[in-house]
Amino acid sequence: MTAPLPAPASALSPSTGAAGPVVEVRNLRKTYPGPKGSTARKVAVEDVSLSVAPGEIFGILGPNGAGKTTTVECLAGLREADGGSVRVLGVDPQTRPERVRDVLGVQLQESALNEKITVDEAMSLYASFYDAPADVEELLVMLDLVEHRRVAYAKLSGGQKQRLSIALALVGDPRVAILDELTTGLDPQARRNTWDLVERVRDRGVTILLVTHFMDEAERLCDRLVVIDAGRVVAQGSPAELIDALDDTRTVRLRVPAADRDLTWHTLAGLVDVESIDEVGREIEVSGTRRVLPAVVLALAEHDVVPDDVRTVPRSLEDVFVAVTGRTYDPADGASAAVGPAEGADR
Numbered sequence: 649m650t651a652p653l654p655a656p657a658s659a660l661s662p663s664t665g666a667a668g669p670v671v672e673v674r675n676l677r678k679t680y681p682g683p684k685g686s687t688a689r690k691v692a693v694e695d696v697s698l699s700v701a702p703g704e705i706f707g708i709l710g711p712n713g714a715g716k717t718t719t720v721e722c723l724a725g726l727r728e729a730d731g732g733s734v735r736v737l738g739v740d741p742q743t744r745p746e747r748v749r750d751v752l753g754v755q756l757q758e759s760a761l762n763e764k765i766t767v768d769e770a771m772s773l774y775a776s777f778y779d780a781p782a783d784v785e786e787l788l789v790m791l792d793l794v795e796h797r798r799v800a801y802a803k804l805s806g807g808q809k810q811r812l813s814i815a816l817a818l819v820g821d822p823r824v825a826i827l828d829e830l831t832t833g834l835d836p837q838a839r840r841n842t843w844d845l846v847e848r849v850r851d852r853g854v855t856i857l858l859v860t861h862f863m864d865e866a867e868r869l870c871d872r873l874v875v876i877d878a879g880r881v882v883a884q885g886s887p888a889e890l891i892d893a894l895d896d897t898r899t900v901r902l903r904v905p906a907a908d909r910d911l912t913w914h915t916l917a918g919l920v921d922v923e924s925i926d927e928v929g930r931e932i933e934v935s936g937t938r939r940v941l942p943a944v945v946l947a948l949a950e951h952d953v954v955p956d957d958v959r960t961v962p963r964s965l966e967d968v969f970v971a972v973t974g975r976t977y978d979p980a981d982g983a984s985a986a987v988g989p990a991e992g993a994d995r
C-alpha cells in the first residue's frame with residue numbers, strides 16, 4: 649500500500665489553517681427510549697464537549713457503551729440530540745444534514761453492505777451519491793483493493809472489509825472523516841497497516857475523528873483525544889499531556905535468580921521509596937516514588953543480588969483511565985472493576 653491518496657479538492661490543509669475548529673461539540677446530551685414497559689429513558693451521552701482542529705487525528709476513547717458511537721452519530725446528523733450543540737465546519741448537522749454529508753465521510757462500525765455487492769459496485773454506488781466524488785481508481789490503489797475489485801463483500805477478509813469501509817468513507821472526498829472501531833477484529837499486522845493508512849489519510853489534509861476502545865491505538869495515532877466514560881468526558885488532551893499529568897508513581901519489574909527471591913522481596917519491602925510489591929508471573933513488580941528505580945538497584949547491589957532483568961513499566965493511557973475513574977480499564981465493559989486499595993509491601 650504505497651500509492652498516494654488522491655488529494656481531496658476541498659481538503660483543509662493543516663498548514664494553511666482554518667478559522668475555528670473543524671468539529672465542535674458543546675454539552676451534547678442524547679437519550680434513548682428505556683426498556684419496554686419503562687418510562688425512564690436510557691442516557692447514552694450525558695455531557696460531552698470537544699473541539700477538533702484542522703488536520704488533527706482526534707480520538708474519542710472509552711470502554712464499550714461509553715457513548716462514543718452515539719456522539720459521532722449526532723455529529724453525522726444520523727441521530728437527533730436532546731441537548732447541547734454540534735457543528736461540523738460551522739454547520740449544524742441536525743438542521744442541515746445534507747450540507748454536512750458533503751464534507752463528512754463516515755465509516756461506522758457495522759457495514760450496511762449487501763453480501764453480494766463487489767468492491768467495484770460498492771465504490772461506484774457510493775461515488776454516485778456525490779456531485780464531485782474522489783477518484784475511485786486512486787482510492788482502490790491506495791487501499792490495496794485493486795486485486796479484490798471483483799470480489800463480493802462476503803468473500804473479503806476482515807482487513808479487506810475494513811479497507812473497503814475506509815475507501816467508502818473517503819469516496820465523497822470529505823474534509824473530515826469519522827472512523828469508528830476501525831481495527832476491531834484485525835490481526836496485529838493488519839492493525840498496524842491500518843494505522844499507517846490513517847496517518848496517510850491525515851497527511852493529505854483530512855481531519856480524522858477516530859473512535860476506539862483501544863488505548864494503544866489512541867496513544868499511537870491521536871494528536872489529541874477525549875476519554876469518555878458513562879456518557880461524560882473524564883479526560884482530554886494529547887496522550888503525552890494526559891500521561892505526564894499522572895501522579896509521580898513509578899513502576900519497575902525485575903527478575904532475579906530463584907535463590908535470591910526471598911532476600912530480594914524482604915530487601916525491597918523495607919525501602920522508603922517502595923509503596924507496593926507484587927508477583928507478576930516470574931517477575932517482581934515494584935511501585936513507588938520517582939526514585940524507586942535507583943533505590944531498587946542500589947539496595948540489590950548492596951546485598952549482592954544481580955537481577956537477570958530490570959525494566960521500568962511505561963505509563964499509558966490505561967493509567968490515565970484508572971486515575972480519573974478509579975476503575976481498571978476493561979474495554980469490553982463500561983462498568984469495569986473497581987480498583988482496590990493500594991497493596992501493601994508485604995507478601
Ligand SMILES: Nc1ncnc2c1ncn2[C@@H]1O[C@H](COP(=O)(O)OP(=O)(O)OP(=O)(O)O)[C@@H](O)[C@H]1O
Binds near residue numbers: 693710715
Ligand atoms: N438505539 C439505541 N437504543 C437504546 N439504547 C442504545 C441505543 N444505541 C446505543 N444505546 C445505549 O447507549 C449507550 C451508549 O452506546 P454507544 O454505542 O454510543 O456507546 P459506545 O461507547 O460507542 O460503545 P460501543 O463501542 O459498544 O458501540 C449504551 O448503553 C448502549 O447500550
